[in-house]
Amino acid sequence: MQQVHAAAGASRRRLLTGTAGLVAAPFVIRSARAAEAVSIGVVMPLSGANAQFGINARNGVQFVADQINAAGGIKALGGAKIELVVADATSSPTNAASVAQRLITQNRVLAMIGAFASSLTIAISEITERRNLPLLTMSFSDEITGRGFKNIFQVVAKASVLGKAQLDLTMQLAQAAGQKLERIAIMYEDTAYGTSQSGGLRAAAKAAGVEVVMDEAYPLGITDVTPLINKLRGANAQAVFPVSYLNDSLQIIRAMRAQQIDIPTIGGAAGYVIPDFARGLGPAAEGVLSISPANYDLAPELTEPFRQRFGYFMVHEALENGVCLSVVAEALEKTGKADREALRDALRGHRFETGLAKAMTGGAVQFDATGLNTLSEPVMVQWRGDQLVTVAPGHLARAQAVWKR
Amino acid sequence: MLSLAQAVLDGVMIGGVYAVISMGLTLVFGVMGIVNFAQAQFLMLGMFVAWFAWRFLGIDPLLGSFLAFGAIFALGWALQATLFRRVLAAPPVAQIFLTVGLIIVLENSALLLFGSEFRSVATPYQTASLRLGELFVNVPYLAAFLLSVVCGGLLWWFLDRSWFGRAMRATAQDPMAARLMGIDAARMHRLAFGLGVGLSAFGGAAILPYLTVYPTVGSQFSVLMFTVVVLGGLGSIAGAVVGGVAVGVIQSVSTLVFPIQLQNLVLFLLFIAVLALRPEGLMGGSR
Amino acid sequence: MSRALVALALLAAALLPLALESEGYAIHVLTLALLFAALGQAWNIVGGLANQMSLGHAAFFGIGAYAATILQIRFGLSPWLGLVVALALGGLAAALISLPTMRLRGHYFALATLACGEVMRVIANTAAPLTGGPAGISVPFGAEGVWMMRFEGGRPIYWLMLGALVVVTVVFEVIRRGALGYRLRAVRENIAAAEAIGVDTARVKLQAAVISGALTAALGVLYAQFNFFFDPDTVFGVASISVRIALMAIIGGIGTAAGPILGALIVIPLEEFANAALSDRAAGLSQLVYGAVLIAMVLVEPRGLMALRFSWTFRPRRASA
Known part of the structure; x- marks a missing residue:
């Protein structure tokens, strides 16, 4: 019995909507499409x-x-x-x-x-x-x-703006800690991202009168970063700006720590601002800085x-x-x-x-x-445990940057 | 002078690892005449095995490398028994494209099974180093190098002294004669393929402490492995050792003269020159 | 295939776009398949007739794409003239690469040519002032016009690719049936015997390499005008170009004119289909399926799908085969 009722109900409903459809056709069709x-x-x-x-x-x-x-x-x-x-x-x-x-x-x-x-x-x-x-x-x-x-x-x-901010915000952080940066090192992978961002970084360094004592591109998927770090050791830079994806970033930081190079490291987003970075490096990630287009x-x-x-x-x-x-x-x-x-x-x-x-x-x-x-403005972030904290520019900072020279 | 000494030292250490990961490639070619383009993907699998052993069993990757060898040996054995057996007599193009298909399958299986995260281990010696006067020795590099030496020694013992090893070499030299001597060639092929990919997996685990594993990590090593075996001569185990160390040192020393960006260009040009002038490899004929 | 059948197939291929949406996806995929069919056919001259398995054809492809595009950007040169430049540069590059690789065979030749392609990739990445470096290079956007190869909708470039495939296939067939084809086969079967009967083997191989390289470079120009943007890793890539080109011929059957065409018409749509059907599921699944099907095809018939057809037609099937 119930089935019959249901069928009758359905056909009645169909009839009703059919009539309503005829009357209000233009309206119904528009809202259905929308x-x-x-x-x-x-x-x-x-x-x-x-x-x-x-x-x-x-x-x-x-x-x-x-x-x-x-x-x-x-x-x-x-x-x-x-x-x-x-x-x-x-x-x-x-x-x-x-x-x-x-x-x-x-x-x-x-x-x-x-x-x-x-x-x-x-x-x-x-x-x-x-x-x-x-x-x-x-x-x-x-x-x-x-x-x-x-x-x-x-x-x-844009990348050039990110690169510029990577340098300019770093200069501000160093200055706030009482250091004047004079010699920096840039290392970047030779991808579209690496080359264009390092271009902005280089131009900003020139404008600020900072000497780039090392400026080295390396092939994507480098299997051994030791030559890079050897060069860095000989370059006597006060801060290093690596721009890379994750695999390279972990290798670079580990090799730096192994050679006891602990100058401030300011990454170029990508590999430096994902959870795998801190997970992979553990305590060695602490205090690493990076530019980022935004932060959570x-x-x-x-x-x-x-x-x-x-x-x-x-x-x-x-x-x-x-x-x-x-x-x-x-x-x-x-x-x-x-x-x-x-x-x-x-x-x-x-x-x-x-x-x-x-x-x-x-x-x-x-x-x-x-x-x-x-309206987008790059921010500087710093690793604190497994969290990324915005430390610059001043009006957006959530915490004071830790600057070790 | 100091930087040259440092570069040579770094090159030798990394070259030892290159030797081990490339030995498998040359072994498979020597015994079966197949150039396995997917060899580096087995290195990636070995890194994953070692990572899981570290994460869930607490085994250090340096010990986990033996586990990686075992697991990937079994996989290689199975692949030979199912896939590669069928193309032994096929034209080289078919063999090469089977391995190219395998690259895609292995990388994407890893992506499906393990995800795309970048995984690394944490070990106490990871960022440690020793100082020899002004020279730095990276402990994870040194550990990987020493492990490679041990592995190379074991392999030499196996190939030179054990019955299986001698039977395998006999199969490589003259399959027909080997069969007449009662050697099961198909079994030797499975053994060789398992051993070949197992060695790359072993090397992958040994370098895990200073690297990161993710599904496409293998492709970074493909070119290196091919350069090593071409330099040493395709099919020559001893050549792979010489080739590995040569590639490591050239890679490291070339950066003192050329930009690091051109590191691979130097290798490729050397690669082409060796093939053109001495296709049997720098070690020529010492197989 | 009889001449009538070929003519009919060609006519159908030429009329097909009229039935499809002019800027649609189907035309895009078919154009890509035609491009790779033509590339596979150009490769076939070296890989099929001379049996020299090149894995470095990306070197020529990229040279053509870059040369024509750079000339267009710097001097406003028409891509039609770019085609001529590409033919010349591609042939020259093939001759240069032949010097060190000519004597090599089998795996050694494959590895050496692979390295040549990689050398070009590193150079293109490094020579940023000329090539734009890793950031890539875009074909200038401008008004439509036949002279600058800029067309409304997807049909003209489809016909252009179809025309290119016809040209390359005709070149292939002329070589295969002509004296050069016979000499190449002699070289392939037994190089010592070929030399003994007076074939200048080096010269024969060089001729095949130069023709193949020149055609591949010209196809690179068409690719640039089809995709509008490329970077060194794309046009000089091992996986994206060198291996894919060879794959078309190998899947279809090397040494036959129909092989690369069949291969491209199967592989390119297969890849697209796998991506369309599966890539919104788990990441990697579509590529996995694509790779597994490639393996299956190689295992089913290592000599290519054309061989499968011949074995059906000409050979009685045996249960044990």
């Missing part, structure tokens, strides 16, 4: 040498997407949910470009977030620019927003839920990629339609200050005409 999920492409290196960073980045985006969906989706689109289309860019720009093409054509994504490594991001941007699709990234390279593209948005400061301790209330969910602090690539999605969501609330060109126009000029965007330096995100976030 409540369709919004697809956002997430292209990251999920395999290969940068897999760890790609996975961190994906976690950051996932974290924000789940928060937005749990809070009722995009309200201006009738509560549309954010649907992430995650794809592996591998480590090849050729693959990254095909993946981007696929997400646009097959998955009809509205915007894309990616792809950690600058070379992958640039390859993707060549596709998104031709299809007028907004691409948001936290890749550092100056090239990203330096080519006059209209559909690219860089939420962090500037907004603990926003980043702590990430640590509870994933078991490690919200590393900067997770944070910044999360911010990318947060910014997209806010722009969608503003335009009220799921249209890529309207979205692009909404991204430019507006000041984004809801959600995770508040965790960025400056408390907000605002893109200029080239797509660069003008």
Whole structure:
């Protein structure tokens, strides 16, 4: 009996909605379309040498997407949910470009977030620019927003600015501790990231009248850093600025400690600001400084839920990629339609200050005409146990820097 | 002068490790005629075995290296029995591409099973060093070097003195004659492949104290291993020892003259020159 | 295959893009497959006919991509002229590389050419003032026009790649059927016997290497115009180019004109399919599946899938085979 009732109920309901549909057809159709999920492409290196960073980045985006969906989706689109289309860019720009093409054509994504490594991001941007699709990234390279593209948005400061801040903030810390830095050493891996950031560092040193007594590039995937450290020992520098991914960073610090070189070490983000650094080095990590485009301790209330969910602090690539999605969501609330060109126009000029965007330096995100976030300001962080503490610039510092000369 | 002495010392120590990790590559080629492009991925697996042994059993990686050898030996034995057996008579292109496929499979299996984290061990001697006058000796490097010497000695004993070793060398020299003497060639191949990849795994564990393990760490060593065996002569164990030390010293000393960025360029040019002028290796014919 | 069948297949390939979305993913993947088919075919001249297994073809590919792009950026040179420059430089590079590697065979040749490709990669990374270094290099963005090889949508570059594949395949077939082909086969089967009957083996190998290198460099120019951005690790990469090029021919069957085409039409879509279907699951799973399928293909038929076809057609199957 119950079955019959249910069937009758169902058909009656169908009849009712059918009639209502006829009457209110334009309205119903519009709201049904608007409540369709919004697809956002997430292209990251999920395999290969940068897999760890790609996975961190994906976690950051996932974290924000789940928060937005749990809070009722995009309200201006009738509560549309954010649907992430995650794809592996591998480590090849050729693959990254095909993946981007696929997400646009097959998955009809509205915007894309990616792809950690600058070379992958640039390859993707060549596709998104031709299809007028907004691409948001936290890749550092100056090239990203330096080519006059209209559909690219860089939420962090550029590599040259990071390199400059790496030196300038260090000078301030040394000065506060009563030391005037005169001789520094730079060592960097010969990747896009290493060369462009060390370029900023070198220029800043020249401007500040600091002598660069060692300036050495080394091949990616170096198996033995001893020659580097031997050179460093002979260089008589007062501080060393290594710019590298993780494997090299651990080798460099261990070899320095083994040769009893304990001059201040100021890393260039990437390998120096992820939990594996402190986990791998233990006490040898204590007090190591690094530049970073953002840090989780500037907004603990926003980043702590990430640590509870994933078991490690919200590393900067997770944070910044999360911010990318947060910014997209806010722009969608503003335009009220799921249209890529309207979205692009909404991204430019507006000041984004809801959600995770508040965790960025400056408390907000605002893109200029080239797509660069003008509010982002690099910070200096220092390892204290297994935590990273912001120590400079002064107005953002959470603790006093420890400067050992 | 001092920096030259330091560079030579560093080069010899690291070269000893290069020798051990490359011996397996040359052994497999010598016995079966297969160039295993995936050799360095077994080094990565060995590092993982040693890391897990350290993390969950509290075994120091220097001892864990024997465990890594055992585990990867078994894996190599199984792979020979299933995969490589089928391409022994195939053209070299098929052999090479089997090993290329294996690189992709091993790296991504490691990514799936162990994750992408960068894992390192913590040992008391990790950042220790000895001083010989003005010279520094890095203790983890020294430990890895001494362990490599022990391993090389054991291998020499095995190949030269044990029945298995002699049977394996006989198979390498003349498979038909060896078979007539009652040697099971297929078994010798399994033994050689297991031993070959096991040696690289052993070397990987020995260097774990100053390195970090993650799924793609092997690729950093591929080029080095090939340079070592080409310098020493493909198939020559003694050549691998000479080649390993030569590569270590060249790598280290070249940085006194050239930028470190060009470290690999120096090696590659040497590699091509040796192949062009003395394809049998610097040790030529002393197999 | 009969001529009619080839003509029909070509016509279908030329008309296919009209049925696809002009800027779509399908055209993108097919264009990539055509590029790699052409690369595999160029490799086939050395790898298939002379049986010299080069693992360094990225050297030529990268030289072509860089030379044309640098000339375009600095002097506004048309990529069409860049093709001519690339042909010349690729041939020259192949001749230079042949000097030290010519006498080597089998594994030794493979390793030596591999090292040559790596030398080029390190040089491109180091010579930053010329190449842009590790940061890579972008093809300038500008107005559309046939002269600068800039097209609206994905169809023209597809046809360009198809044309390139036809050209390279014709060159391959002409060599295979001509005198050079016979000499190359003589060298492959028995080098001593070939010399005894008066074949100048060094000259024959050099000719094959130069033609193959020149064509590969020209394809590098087309790649640059297709992908718009590249860096040294991409165009001089062992895994991304050298090994992949050879893979196309080996999976399909080396020494045959259809081999690299078949290989590319299987491998490139397979890789894309694995990525599309699996990369949002566990990280690494799609690559793992791709690698496992490669292994399976090598194990099923080490001589390539073309051999499989022949064994079906011409040989009675035996249960034990």
